[in-house]
Amino acid sequence: MSVNEARTVFGRTLERARSGQAGPEEISRALASLDAIRRQLDGGERRQVELYLGVLEDEWADQVAAAHSEDAPPVLAEAQRLARAALESGGDTAVRLDTAHRALSSLAALSRGLADRAERLAVGRLCEPLVLLVGKLEREVESRREGAR
Amino acid sequence: MSAMCVDLPPRSVEGLLACQAEVARRVGGAGRSCWNGQVTGLPRPGDSPDLLGVADWDGTLRFSRREVLAPLRELLSGSPRRGQRALRRYKEALLAVFHENNHLLAPAGEEHDTALDGWDWAAVVMEEGVTEAYTSLHIGEFIRALRLDRLAPGLPEVEVPTAYPEYVPVVVALVERVARTSRLAPGEVLRELNAQTAPGKYRRLSQLSLAWLGEALPAEELRAWERGLERQLRDVLGRSRIFPLVRRGRIPDIAAMLADEAVRVLDQHLIGLAPSTADADVASPALP
Numbered sequence: 001m002s003v004n005e006a007r008t009v010f011g012r013t014l015e016r017a018r019s020g021q022a023g024p025e026e027i028s029r030a031l032a033s034l035d036a037i038r039r040q041l042d043g044g045e046r047r048q049v050e051l052y053l054g055v056l057e058d059e060w061a062d063q064v065a066a067a068h069s070e071d072a073p074p075v076l077a078e079a080q081r082l083a084r085a086a087l088e089s090g091g092d093t094a095v096r097l098d099t100a101h102r103a104l105s106s107l108a109a110l111s112r113g114l115a116d117r118a119e120r121l122a123v124g125r126l127c128e129p130l131v132l133l134v135g136k137l138e139r140e141v142e143s144r145r146e147g148a149r
Numbered sequence: 150m151s152a153m154c155v156d157l158p159p160r161s162v163e164g165l166l167a168c169q170a171e172v173a174r175r176v177g178g179a180g181r182s183c184w185n186g187q188v189t190g191l192p193r194p195g196d197s198p199d200l201l202g203v204a205d206w207d208g209t210l211r212f213s214r215r216e217v218l219a220p221l222r223e224l225l226s227g228s229p230r231r232g233q234r235a236l237r238r239y240k241e242a243l244l245a246v247f248h249e250n251n252h253l254l255a256p257a258g259e260e261h262d263t264a265l266d267g268w269d270w271a272a273v274v275m276e277e278g279v280t281e282a283y284t285s286l287h288i289g290e291f292i293r294a295l296r297l298d299r300l301a302p303g304l305p306e307v308e309v310p311t312a313y314p315e316y317v318p319v320v321v322a323l324v325e326r327v328a329r330t331s332r333l334a335p336g337e338v339l340r341e342l343n344a345q346t347a348p349g350k351y352r353r354l355s356q357l358s359l360a361w362l363g364e365a366l367p368a369e370e371l372r373a374w375e376r377g378l379e380r381q382l383r384d385v386l387g388r389s390r391i392f393p394l395v396r397r398g399r400i401p402d403i404a405a406m407l408a409d410e411a412v413r414v415l416d417q418h419l420i421g422l423a424p425s426t427a428d429a430d431v432a433s434p435a436l437p
Contacts, residue, residue, distance in 0.1 A: 028413075035417055080315075087270045101195070108197040118310065121216070124199030125312050129273040131196070131203045136265050139206070 003045040006037045010052035017059045027060040082106050083126045087133055097137040104130050158296040162221050172294045173250035176287055179344035180257030182250065183208045190214040201245040204252035206262040217242040229301050236307040247291045248284045255346045264347030271387035276347040278316030283343035285311040319386060319411050323354065326412045331357040355379045358415060385411045
């Protein structure tokens with residue numbers, strides 16, 4: 001097993017995936033092969049294979065999503081996108097806090113626009129981890145202020 | 150709001166709230182509940198009107214006035230409504246109470262807010278998945294322990310949809326796989342995870358996954374494998390970004406794919422470990 005084999009698996013799978021010939025299962029098998037190769041390498045070669053893995057993992061997620069995107073419910077999909085984006089936002093604490101607040105406001109607006117109670121509660125549930133994120137970031141802001149005093 | 154738990158079944162919402170944390174701790178078999186004795190209503194300004202509950206970092210429980218506290222007040226009024234619809238509403242409210250209390254469980258000496266540092270998407274998927282899986286399996290026990298079935302016969306049995314269908318299947322799949330390697334019952338693995346803080350859930354899952362090694366590896370090496378597995382599982386669960394594009398009816402299929410992926414990573418890790426134990430010139434345990 002070598003980085004060359006990894007490159008071959010990666011190149012072939014990526015090409016097939018992007019031309020619509022490889023579905024999620026084939027990509028998943030390629031990921032398993034690459035992961036096995038990665039375990040046998042170290043240093044720069046290992047990092048190279050990790051890059052391949054990262055690209056193919058994205059491809060896998062995109063393929064899975066694309067397979068179902070045409071019948072996705074826009075409102076719940078949007079709610080999940082907002083929640084995840086806010087949870088994964090990086091950078092300055094104040095900016096992250098602002099992003100989280102805005103996501104919560106958007107989720108509240110989405111929820112108000114839903115007629116189905118089960119869907120409203122599903123959106124409400126997505127707010128739970130975000131409320132905790134806001135609490136965490138507010139604590140960070142507060143402790144920085146106290147540190148600056 | 151903090152009072153003594155004196156009556157079971159409770160005679161008021163306040164009485165119920167006084168008892169919920171200790172009853173949830175017992176049902177969960179946890180070392181402690183990190184509830185600080187405070188309960189407040191939702192929504193607060195800026196909150197979604199449909200947010201059911203939050204177990205806040207300081208141990209405060211927050212519940213929806215409309216969807217949780219009002220139905221419970223009705224249930225405990227002395228003349229609760231009859232019929233399936235009313236029972237479902239009461240049970241949904243109690244699910245929210247039990248769910249939030251399960252978030253607050255921790256081993257003795259640990260704090261709920263240890264999850265503050267690593268509160269990312271992977272943490273959310275594991276925390277909500279374990280909590281909801283345990284809550285939906287044991288809600289009947291929670292209701293009976295509070296003796297609320299005496300006030301509303303049929304309450305433990307009435308069916309209500311569970312929350313987080315995106316995250317529960319991956320947790321259930323991992324629990325079942327780990328149960329096989331650890332030789333514990335799946336219910337016991339789930340209970341162990343539910344009784345941990347959010348970061349503790351990944352740690353405990355990794356420990357249980359590799360517990361079959363016994364003393365085949367030096368402690369330090371075993372810790373390193375556990376940490377490696379923890380990182381890989383976080384990567385997989387963090388990949389649930391595919392869910393935003395998935396129709397609700399298709400979530401079970403996609404959740405099952407994610408579950409397969411998580412189990413595959415776990416198996417790869419165990420397979421990777423086997424040669425290492427052989428090289429170490431110790432009895433190489435058979436891969437479970």
